[in-house]
Amino acid sequence: SPTEAISLLVALEVLARQSAAPPxxxxxxxxxxxxxxxxxxxxxxxxxxxxxxxxxxxxxxxPSSQQPARHMPSPMAPLSSRWCNGPMRSL
Structure with a gap:
């Protein structure tokens, strides 16, 4: 029927566009x-x-060590506090 033919044509166009898209x-x-x-x-x-x-x-x-820092909630919204499990070096 004409309705089935139109539906089939639309489905084929969509598949063709999907496969032509870059990965x-x-x-x-x-x-x-x-x-x-x-x-x-x-x-x-x-x-x-x-x-x-x-x-x-x-x-x-x-010096020469990176460790994950744990987030500690801050009561002051624009600030973020972190805790690093290790000694801090004096400057």
Missing amino acids: ARREPKRESTGSGFAVSGQGHLLTNNHVVAGCRVASQCV
Whole structure:
């Protein structure tokens, strides 16, 4: 019937467009740096929240070592505090 023929034609066009599309590219891994400062010798760090929002954070606590930093909720919304499990080096 004419209705079936039109439906079949539309389905074939859609399949053709989908197969002609370029393959999906993988997003490159993004890395960035930000600053913060130590507020105690026990590993408490303070930075702006926009620096770490939506990120996995690693902190350089001692020379040549990177460790994951745990988020600690801040009562001040624009700030973010982190805790680094390791000694802090004096400057």
